Amino acid sequence: MDDKLRNKLQDIAERHEELGEMLCAPEVVEDKARFLAASREHAELRPVAEAFARYLRAEEGLAEARELLADPDMRELAQDDVERLTGELGELQAQLQRALLPKDPNDSKNVVLEIRAGTGGEEAALFAADLWRMYSRFAELRGWKIEPLSFSEASAGGLKEVVGLIKGRDVYAM
Incomplete structure (x- = not known):
């Protein structure tokens, strides 16, 4: 050093x-x-x-x-x-x-997460649901709170779209 x-x-x-x-x-x-x-x-x-x-x-x-x-x-x-x-x-x-790197002023801000099923029908909706679960668990493991703002389910059990707010320390930095 x-x-x-x-x-x-x-x-x-x-x-x-x-x-x-x-x-x-x-x-x-x-x-x-x-x-x-x-x-x-x-x-x-x-x-x-x-x-x-x-x-x-x-x-x-x-x-x-x-x-x-x-x-x-x-x-x-x-x-x-x-x-x-x-x-x-x-x-x-x-x-x-x-x-020691300088901190970004936005690092302490919360994040809005949007996931939308793309082209692909039921498969895309199921993948969007998997992504939502993955990000939700990740946020919980980091000690952050995730709150769904908008939720639209597909007919086959997946998600057409979901919008959520992730709150916590250094959420934006991640």
Whole structure:
């Protein structure tokens, strides 16, 4: 990891820690606007700060495993740890780089999902119903709420069209 990225992540981790302490201060708790703003920023920074902490722990573990490579009795076990931790570090670094990308202002908005059966008669209607069930289950697994706004069934048991509103955190971002 380059120094610029490490410094940025260190600043974020320090800010997250600072906000955690600030949220415990009585003067902040009494001021609802300040408390709400600090709470939101703290929640926004949490995933990055936690991922950076995992990265630092993996880095320490890798350094320890490399030291154990010199011991002939521990060499095989240490080699397994080096391989595992090297892969983990790569994944965490990619995750951290993605987390630092600027957020789209629309990411927090809700989504209107429209599914219409195309040309194909009953098969298309059945496929549209399968799509609706798939998106509904996906939304439920993510903790989002899906609410049908318009529903038109086909004669064979499928759907001619369905329009639904998906509400939740980062729905549009997905």
